[in-house]
Amino acid sequence: MSQPQSGTAENRAWAPTGREQEVDCNLCGSADRCLVAEENQYNVVRCEECGLLYVSPQPTDEDLSEFYAQYFPEESGDIWGEMMRRNFDLDSEYLLRKTGARGKALDIGCGHGEFLRRFAERGWDAFGLDFSPEAAAAANEIEGVQASQGEFAAGLFEAESFDVVTAWYVLEHARAPRTFVEEAFRILKPGGMFGIRVPNMVFSKVFLAMKKIPNMDKLLFAMNIDTDNKSSHFNIIDPPAHLFGFTPKTIEKLLSDVGFGNIAIIPSQPVEVGTTGTLIAKKVLFGSTSLVSLVTGHRFNPAPAVTAYARKI
Ligand SMILES: [Zn+2]
Numbered sequence: 001m002s003q004p005q006s007g008t009a010e011n012r013a014w015a016p017t018g019r020e021q022e023v024d025c026n027l028c029g030s031a032d033r034c035l036v037a038e039e040n041q042y043n044v045v046r047c048e049e050c051g052l053l054y055v056s057p058q059p060t061d062e063d064l065s066e067f068y069a070q071y072f073p074e075e076s077g078d079i080w081g082e083m084m085r086r087n088f089d090l091d092s093e094y095l096l097r098k099t100g101a102r103g104k105a106l107d108i109g110c111g112h113g114e115f116l117r118r119f120a121e122r123g124w125d126a127f128g129l130d131f132s133p134e135a136a137a138a139a140n141e142i143e144g145v146q147a148s149q150g151e152f153a154a155g156l157f158e159a160e161s162f163d164v165v166t167a168w169y170v171l172e173h174a175r176a177p178r179t180f181v182e183e184a185f186r187i188l189k190p191g192g193m194f195g196i197r198v199p200n201m202v203f204s205k206v207f208l209a210m211k212k213i214p215n216m217d218k219l220l221f222a223m224n225i226d227t228d229n230k231s232s233h234f235n236i237i238d239p240p241a242h243l244f245g246f247t248p249k250t251i252e253k254l255l256s257d258v259g260f261g262n263i264a265i266i267p268s269q270p271v272e273v274g275t276t277g278t279l280i281a282k283k284v285l286f287g288s289t290s291l292v293s294l295v296t297g298h299r300f301n302p303a304p305a306v307t308a309y310a311r312k313i
């Protein structure tokens with residue numbers, strides 16, 4: 001089980017089964033960890049060595065299959081493509097600028113294929129993979145896009161076969177993010193570009209501090225920042241949908257450890273969904289967190305989500 005990702009409305013009703021297993025840090029291998037929080041009856045821990053946040057004990061593959069079987073609603077439509085419009089525009093412009101005029105792109109967790117559409121329209125060979133059969137079928141309808149249902153398993157694609165590989169909001173769901181990134185590296189051509197986007201745990205820390213302010217909970221609910229599920233607004237990781245939590249620092253370590261270079265980590269654009277008030281609040285939040293990131297020379301980046309681009313060198 002790995003990148004389930006159609007980005008549609010989610011059903012998170014779930015409880016641990018008792019089959020969960022302790023795991024060590026997936027980024028540095030250390031077994032040293034401290035408990036940070038308990039969320040949805042799972043333990044969220046922080047690696048004492050590298051700072052990676054993760055869930056341990058983790059659900060088994062079987063548990064995750066059962067969880068994801070009830071995760072996607074039957075009819076969801078493509079909310080995701082609309083929510084991610086600005087991010088997808090910026091991502092595709094950046095990645096197309098950094099690569100050749102034509103090439104081969106793979107989007108893992110492609111949803112309804114709206115990101116790949118931007119590559120197909122430029123004459124690229126666009127491939128998609130999504131855990132949701134409905135999303136993969138919808139992406140396949142787009143001219144120039146070939147999408148299939150499934151997980152990003154090792155050996156699924158040939159080595160050095162893609163110019164661009166992307167995974168937007170996928171890594172936090174993955175069973176083993178390091179293996180995932182290693183496989184992306186393997187299938188990229190030398191010089192190829194990798195793009196990912198993940199929730200930013202630096203923001204979660206700020207967020208947790210904010211909720212201690214009187215009446216802040218009401219504002220946060222109104223802003224509907226994290227998820228449509230109001231019970232999980234204050235979660236850092238929100239297991240079992242997410243098993244890992246990254247910061248710009250741990251993302252950079254993950255990418256550079258695997259061998260990527262030219263790593264750029266930037267605040268992600270706000271998700272475009274909600275009432276006018278929500279959208280304004282999100283824009284203010286994005287503007288203020290981006291400014292903090294800028295004035296600190298990107299040493300402190302508290303944006304709700306971060307996008308990373310890296311090159312296989
Ligand atoms: Zn670690």
